[in-house]
C-alpha cells in the first residue's frame with residue numbers, strides 16, 4: 001500500500017494550499033459577513049483549472065484524477081468553506097452527470113463551457129417535500145410539440161442564484177415511483193425558469209443557496225439527459241461520486257479548525273503557562289488530529305475508488321468518507337471553540353465560522369442517516385448467501 005501522493009497530486013496540494021492561504025483565508029470573513037458570492041475567487045480558480053478538475057482536455061477540463069480533486073476541495077475549504085462547496089457542487093453535481101450521461105452534443109455545448117468556469121452549474125433534485133426521498137419528486141416534465149414543459153420548484157440548490165446551467169430531475173411518468181424520474185439540462189434565461197427565494201443560512205454564507213422555479217418552462221427535447229426514466233439512476237450515480245467532494249470540504253474545515261486551535265493553545269497563557277501545556281488541551285488536540293487523519297485516509301481512499309470506476313466500492317467508501325469526515329468536522333470545530341474559550345464564541349476569531357460551516361456537511365448530499373443507510377445496505381449485501 002502506497003500512501004505517497006503522485007507528483008501531480010502534490011502539485012495540486014501545494015498550489016491550492018498557497019491559493020487558500022494567500023487569497024481565500026484573508027477574504028473568508030468578509031464573504032461570510034456580507035453573504036456576497038466570491039466571484040473574484042471563482043474567476044481565479046477557473047484560470048487554475050479548478051472548475052473542471054477531472055474532465056478531459058477535449059472538453060477543456062484539467063484532466064486530473066479524483067484524488068487530486070479531493071485534495072483541491074480539501075485545501076480550498078481550509079481557506080474558505082463557501083468557496084469549497086461552490087467548486088464541489090459545480091464539479092461533482094453539475095458536470096458529472098453531463099459527462100457520464102450526456103450526448104456528445106450536450107458535452108460540447110455545456111461541459112466545454114462549464115469546465116472553464118465561463119458558465120457556473122448547479123444540480124437540483126431536492127424539493128420542499130422531497131429531500132432524502134429523492135424519488136418523491138413532484139416537479140413534472142411533459143413532452144409537447146417537441147419541447148419538454150417543466151413545472152415545479154426545487155429548493156436548497158447550491159450555486160442556484162449564479163448558475164448558467166441547471167441539471168434537474170422531473171417526473172415524466174407518474175405512478176411508477178423512481179422509474180418515472182428523468183434528468184434535464186436547463187439554461188438560465190429560458191422563459192418560465194426563475195430563481196426563487198435565497199436562503200439565509202447558518203454557515204457557508206458566501207455560497208448561493210436558492211430555490212429554482214419552473215413555470216411552464218419549455219426546453220428543447222434534446223435537453224433530456226440520459227433516457228426517460230433514468231433520472232433516479234443518474235441522481236444516485238452523481239451523489240455516489242459527489243459525496244467525496246463534501247467529505248473533502250468537511251476535512252478542510254476540520255483541518256482549518258485544528259490549525260487555529262493548536263496555534264492558539266501554544267500562545268494563550270493561563271496560570272502562567274501556555275494552555276498547550278495542560279493535559280486537558282493536549283488530549284483535545286490529539287483527538288482532533290487523529291480523527292482528521294483518519295478522515296483524510298477515508299476521503300483519499302474513496303477518491304481512489306472513483307479513479308478505478310468500481311461503482312460498488314466508491315458508493316460505499318464515499319458514503320463512509322462523508323459520514324466520518326462530516327461528523328469529525330463537527331466534533332473538531334466544537335473542540336476548537338472550547339480551546340479558544342470565550343474568544344472562540346465571538347466573531348473576532350474564525351473558529352465560530354468553522355463550526356457554523358461544518359454543520360451543513362452532515363446534511364447536504366445525503367444526511368448522515370442516509371449515509372448510514374447506504375453503508376449498511378452495502379455491507380449487509382456482502383453477507384447475503
Ligand code: COS
Pocket residue numbers: 125126131132133134135178232233236237239240315364365366367370373374
Ligand atoms: N446507485 C445505483 N442504483 C441505486 C443506488 C445507487 N447508489 N441506490 C439505489 N439504487 C437503485 C436500486 O437498486 C433500485 O433499483 P431497482 O428498482 O431496479 O431495484 C432503485 O434504485 C431504488 O432503490 P431503493 O428502493 O433502495 O430506493 P429508495 O427510494 O429507498 O432510496 C436512497 C434509496 C435513500 C439511498 C436514496 O433515495 C438516496 O440516496 N437518498 C438521498 C438523496 C440525497 O442525497 N439527497 C440530498 C439532496 S442532494 S444535495
